Amino acid sequence: MAEMKNAPINVNGRTYRWMDRPLVVVCVDGCEPDYITQAMQAGVAPYLRELCEKGTSLLGDAVVPSFTNPNNLSIVTGTPPAVHGICGNYFYDRDADKEVMMNDPQYLRAGTIIAKFSQAGAKVAVVTAKDKLRTLLGHQVKDGICFSAEKANDTSKAKNGIDDALGFVGLPLPSVYSAHLSEFVFAAGVKLLETRKPDLIYLSTTDYVQHKDAPGTPGANEFYKMMDGYLKKLDQLGATVALTADHGMNAKTDAKGDPNVIYLQDTLDQWLGKDVARVILPITDPYVVHHGALGSFATAYLPAGAKIGEIVARIAALPGIEVVYDRASGCRRFELPEDRMGDIIIVSERLTVLGTSRERHDLSGLNVPLRSHGGISEQTVPLLFNRRANGIDRSRRLRNFDVFDIALNHLQ
Numbered sequence: 001m002a003e004m005k006n007a008p009i010n011v012n013g014r015t016y017r018w019m020d021r022p023l024v025v026v027c028v029d030g031c032e033p034d035y036i037t038q039a040m041q042a043g044v045a046p047y048l049r050e051l052c053e054k055g056t057s058l059l060g061d062a063v064v065p066s067f068t069n070p071n072n073l074s075i076v077t078g079t080p081p082a083v084h085g086i087c088g089n090y091f092y093d094r095d096a097d098k099e100v101m102m103n104d105p106q107y108l109r110a111g112t113i114i115a116k117f118s119q120a121g122a123k124v125a126v127v128t129a130k131d132k133l134r135t136l137l138g139h140q141v142k143d144g145i146c147f148s149a150e151k152a153n154d155t156s157k158a159k160n161g162i163d164d165a166l167g168f169v170g171l172p173l174p175s176v177y178s179a180h181l182s183e184f185v186f187a188a189g190v191k192l193l194e195t196r197k198p199d200l201i202y203l204s205t206t207d208y209v210q211h212k213d214a215p216g217t218p219g220a221n222e223f224y225k226m227m228d229g230y231l232k233k234l235d236q237l238g239a240t241v242a243l244t245a246d247h248g249m250n251a252k253t254d255a256k257g258d259p260n261v262i263y264l265q266d267t268l269d270q271w272l273g274k275d276v277a278r279v280i281l282p283i284t285d286p287y288v289v290h291h292g293a294l295g296s297f298a299t300a301y302l303p304a305g306a307k308i309g310e311i312v313a314r315i316a317a318l319p320g321i322e323v324v325y326d327r328a329s330g331c332r333r334f335e336l337p338e339d340r341m342g343d344i345i346i347v348s349e350r351l352t353v354l355g356t357s358r359e360r361h362d363l364s365g366l367n368v369p370l371r372s373h374g375g376i377s378e379q380t381v382p383l384l385f386n387r388r389a390n391g392i393d394r395s396r397r398l399r400n401f402d403v404f405d406i407a408l409n410h411l412q
């Protein structure tokens with residue numbers, strides 16, 4: 001049933017008030033809170049400083065695995081992966097004996113807040129850095145705009161709701177491995193707000209810079225300075241600006257700068273026999289140059305009859321491991337869909353990442369010490385708003401996927 005324009009919207013059991021001015025929700029990929037603190041300290045983010053003073057600065061927990069797709073989908077659905085189904089870049093389909101990419105909407109089990117508003121008559125726009133997220137985030141959006149910076153040179157009214165997005169934004173097509181990819185997203189947001197005036201804009205950047213540059217370093221500060229300028233423009237154009245992140249980011253190295261890797265497939269091969277178990281790293285995707293597909297979260301499929309409790313205990317005893325669970329316990333703790341996880345779930349500590357086999361990770365593209373994410377140690381992210389919030393229960397555990405709730409239901 002079509003809902004009335006301007007009436008509150010119900011999505012996945014939560015209610016959202018209609019926006020009283022344009023709402024721009026920004027998911028800054030890999031935005032460990034310290035990036036913002038350090039940029040403000042260095043004096044390169046005056047707008048963010050003002051926002052924190054006059055608006056609202058909170059912290060929230062991202063979803064574990066603290067990866068890009070599960071968290072973007074949590075943010076736009078307002079639910080954990082147990083509800084929306086996207087728990088990584090891919091999963092292993094045991095029956096079909098196939099590893100399946102989950103970047104197709106057929107794997108999405110919940111509707112998005114963006115789609116629901118568009119169906120109720122709101123003008124919406126979604127701009128992502130990488131194209132891999134575009135179809136998921138644009139799923140069931142009605143008469144809206146949805147394109148990626150990566151493929152901005154290949155848009156059409158029929159597919160993306162806009163012809164020639166590249167010409168519209170007016171910047172050169174950015175490389176997929178560059179800070180410009182994210183800048184393009186912000187520039188598109190400003191241009192959209194200036195010209196098309198959507199009611200709701202969702203912007204999702206890429207963590208290319210955060211994988212390379214630690215908080216407070218020149219490369220990082222330059223990125224946040226760039227971002228600060230665009231956020232200020234969005235604010236000046238009269239938007240409610242709401243910012244969060246899909247996950248944080250940490251160095252995953254020893255003091256020398258070498259990656260701390262536990263090669264889980266090699267370990268399980270040693271214990272159980274070659275390829276008896278199958279380790280899945282849900283961070284793996286077509287863009288792995290900057291992290292070598294190494295993150296702090298893994299799941300493993302074990303053969304029938306395997307002594308799961310024993311294997312859990314053995315892995316848990318390895319140095320650098322934070323927690324290991326059997327599927328049911330892990331899915332309960334992290335709110336994950338059981339049918340898309342292996343028999344055990346493994347999370348490594350802040351300075352350690354998980355790999356499959358040593359020879360399957362090409363680390364030659366890593367020209368700086370490894371920084372990555374995926375674990376509990378990258379779970380805390382900022383929740384920033386350019387207006388004051390009220391009525392938030394301080395005892396409530398805030399999540400990054402509460403960003404729409406706070407932006408629409410709790411700002412003064």
Ligand SMILES: [Zn+2]
Pocket residue numbers: 029030067068069207246247
């Ligand atoms: Zn990310």
